[in-house]
Amino acid sequence: MASTINCGTNCFAGFIRAYSLFVGLLVMVIGFVHLDNVLVEFCNDRVQDCVGPSLVWANSDNPVADVNGPFAGGFTLGQPRWRNVFTLRPDVFLDVWSPLMFGIIMVLCHFANFKMNFIAGSWARMAFFYLFASLFAIFGYAGNVGIITGFLCVIYIWFALVISIINAVTGAEEMTDPTFSLKITKPGFIKSNSKGESGDSQC
Numbered sequence: 001m002a003s004t005i006n007c008g009t010n011c012f013a014g015f016i017r018a019y020s021l022f023v024g025l026l027v028m029v030i031g032f033v034h035l036d037n038v039l040v041e042f043c044n045d046r047v048q049d050c051v052g053p054s055l056v057w058a059n060s061d062n063p064v065a066d067v068n069g070p071f072a073g074g075f076t077l078g079q080p081r082w083r084n085v086f087t088l089r090p091d092v093f094l095d096v097w098s099p100l101m102f103g104i105i106m107v108l109c110h111f112a113n114f115k116m117n118f119i120a121g122s123w124a125r126m127a128f129f130y131l132f133a134s135l136f137a138i139f140g141y142a143g144n145v146g147i148i149t150g151f152l153c154v155i156y157i158w159f160a161l162v163i164s165i166i167n168a169v170t171g172a173e174e175m176t177d178p179t180f181s182l183k184i185t186k187p188g189f190i191k192s193n194s195k196g197e198s199g200d201s202q203c
Contacts (some may be wrong), residue, residue, distance in 0.1 A: 009166065013175045016159045017110070020126065021180065023156055024106025026149045027133065031100025033142040038085050038096055042068075054082055098137040099146075106133070112181040123164035126178040127157045 043050035048067075049057035056067040068082040070092075085096055108114040109126075119129045130153050139150035160178060167175045 028103030030142040102133045102137040110180045123160045123178045127160035
């Protein structure tokens with residue numbers, strides 16, 4: 001009976017780990033969809049000289065004119081430019097890149113080489129991180145896909161909190177780690193270590 005219970009809790013925790021990895025991959029998809037939404041063709045080759053669809057070639061008397069800046073010709077009329085996407089301005093950068101960054105972090109947390117303890121050190125921390133991500137980097141992006149993924153995140157949060165409570169009551173070692181803690185030991189070789197023994201390689 002004890003082995004059956006142990007198998008049940010272990011399998012349940014493994015399923016939720018896989019579910020969180022799946023949600024992380026979906027958030028990455030949201031990030032790419034959002035980038036596709038904002039990466040429009042900035043340059044109109046009918047009235048401008050273009051270097052690809054997104055860069056304007058300055059053909060005026062001033063070859064160093066800021067023609068790809070956020071306020072270059074026609075921005076006030078709603079025409080975006082290169083630096084409306086590829087910029088380090090905090091307000092723009094965070095809005096454009098947040099979904100992709102959060103998705104990458106969610107996936108990398110399952111690799112011991114990249115795992116961050118302050119995010120994935122416990123089920124409760126992971127639940128809080130997914131809650132933060134769903135509110136600020138998922139629900140409002142990529143239309144319906146963002147809404148569906150946001151609710152999938154909420155489901156994970158609930159399960160993570162349940163496992164956190166079960167772990168606190170039972171002290172089951174196999175349930176302490178909310179991630180797979182995969183170890184990349186050799187090029188192309190990945191080893192699973194999801195029993196809370198990944199502290200040595202955490203950053």
